[in-house]
Amino acid sequence: MNQFMNIEDALNYMPVHVPPRSALFSLSPIGVGTPHQESILSLLVRTSRAHAVSPRHLVGEVLGAADPAISKITCTKFFSIDAGTVNGLGRYAELFVSAAERLTGHQNLSCLTLLPWQDLFPYNGQGLLARHPRWCPVCLYQQCLLGQATVFPLRWYIEVYRACSEHMCTLEDRCPYCGKTQPYIPRFPDVGICDNCRKPLAGTRPRTNIPRFQLWVNDAIGEMVLRQSEPDFAPSVDRFRDFVREQIQVIAAGNRAAFCRAIGFNDRGLNGLLIKGERPAATQFLAMCYSMQVMPTNIFAGESLSMNGKGLCLPPSKLKDRGACPRPSLQRRKELEDSLHARLNSEAGLSVKEIAADLGVSGSCLRYWFPDLCATLSKRHKVAAKVRSAIQQERQSRRVEDVVRIIHVEGRYPSQRQVDYVLRKEGMSLVQPPLMQAYLKALKEL
Ligand SMILES: [Zn+2]
Ligand SMILES: [Zn+2]
Structure with a gap:
């Protein structure tokens, strides 16, 4: 360096550190080091949204190109069901963490999965992860109100985490409109809307009593998620x-x-x-x-x-362990089969899961032994659920119109806030598009 150069000039000539470019946007995971920590699947969906592509395209084409092992496994069944283990502690979690770290420039994305627990739990993750994505509709509603991105925390994917301690409601795994479960990697880059009917999964729910044991389990899982990002924490x-x-x-x-x-x-x-x-x-x-x-x-x-x-x-x-399902005896199977035939002739339209609970067995046990009967019962349930959902929607829309009229008759303007205030007490909200439509229609008719 020139000895006559002053310190300002010297700083100008200093090399500037430019971090290496990453192929994908390097969005920061939400809530790291807290019980609300985001899951890697949620981060991938947000990343695909930032790139304005479908999450399935991002995984199949971009992560698949980065690691041929990923391109081999991407198919519809993977996106719908098997991808759940990407949040877990097995091979898929390792593959996705490694590819996502390379493409986003992030380090230690493994704490967005359950990989830190891989030296404790069984390799196959038995009883660890939920069968389908689940969510607290009120948490989603809150994210929506605050204008935040939709985030699915890691704990929602853990099987035994079954209720939201904050909003005292059970987690849901079916769209409130069409009754469908959601795929782990959706087609649309927003985990807050139904992948089937595109309606929001957010909503308000009345507070219920959550057993103390479940609240303890929730606290324990919250701690586990919180501590797992600490570098020296090694269960x-x-x-x-x-x-x-x-x-x-x-x-x-x-x-x-x-x-x-x-x-x-x-x-x-x-x-x-x-x-x-x-x-x-x-x-x-x-x-x-x-x-x-x-x-x-x-x-x-x-x-x-x-x-x-x-x-x-x-x-x-x-805490029910999915793995423990005893084989029913021949006589028990005959009884179960007779009960299923009887249900076929009933009008109740219950789901296989509800029927299984009634009969004291698991849904998978019924599906395993009586696949055809269960398929027919499922179809009937879907038709019945659609009818019920349409009736409920109609009833709720009528109620919205009534509320608008009542507020108007009282001499006040039925603003969205006023109407929403009344509706929320009844477990409804204008955030649900059909109710918003009913509101607008009622306003026009005043
Ligand atoms: Zn919640
Ligand atoms: Zn739906």
């Missing part, structure tokens, strides 16, 4: 196994069978984990943590919890 099955052994010593004086009974397992219920080297399913893991009165994340926090010793408590209800 493992070895640590969990050591912790359980310590607890058996401290709480049950080494009597494993007594310990098992106290947490609602049979006497040998922990043999798989402690002797055979098996990994705990997410449901089993959370139920055990609840019984031992410990937050799951505290087990892996580094400090010793060996003297936890708070005692044990039974979970008030079972």
Whole structure:
């Protein structure tokens, strides 16, 4: 450097660091390090929106070109169902994280999946992820009101996270208009609208009672999602196994069978984990943590919890594990078949899931043993659901018109805000397009 150059000139000649360009927009994931942390599928859909292309195009053409292993797996079934595991802890999650990191220039996108838990849970992710995307309609409604992008947090995809603690309502997995479940990778770049009928999934719902156990599970999952982005947080099955052994010593004086009974397992219920080297399913893991009165994340926090010793408590209800479905006996199958035939002749139009719940079996069990009967029942249910939905829509539209007229008769102007205020108390909202149409129509007729 010229010794006569002043410091300002010297700064002007300093090389400027330009970060490397990325092939895709590098949108920041929402809520990292909080329980609301976004999922990688949600980030991919937002990225496709920023590029004004379909998420399926982005995955098939762009991520597929970046990694041939992705181009091999992209098909309709993958987009609809299998892509759910992209948020999980297996091979698909690794493939997508690696491709998305290369294309967006982001680092550590694995914390937008459950990959940080891959040393604890079974490799096949048994009981970990929900079958279909689920959402809290009120959270979506709030995002919409605040003008934010639609974001699906990672916890909504976790099977045992079944209700929103904030809005005290259960998560939904079917469009309120057409009753369809949603694909994991939609065709349209917005996860907040139905992929089938394009109507919003957002809405208001009355607050309900969520069991305390479910609220504990929600807190536990919130903590798990929050902590997993910390670089030194490394949950493992070895640590969990050591912790359980310590607890058996401290709480049950080494009597494993007594310990098992106290947490609602049979006497040998922990043999798989402690002797055979098996990994705990997410449901089993959370139920055990609840019984031992410990937050799951505290087990892996580094400090010793060996003297936890708070005692044990039974979970008030079972966290159902999808894997555990006993094979029905021949006689039971005959009974089930007769019941299904009887339902075919009934007018109720229940879904296979509802019928299964009535009969005390799982929907997949019925579909496995009686595929044709279930297909016919499903068709009937869809027709009945459509009719019910049309009737409800009609009823709600009439109500909107009534509200507009009542406010008008009272001598006030029926503004959107005024009408929405009344409707929200009844679980409706003008954010739903048919209700907005009814509102506009009623205004014209005043
Ligand atoms: Zn919510
Ligand atoms: Zn729909």
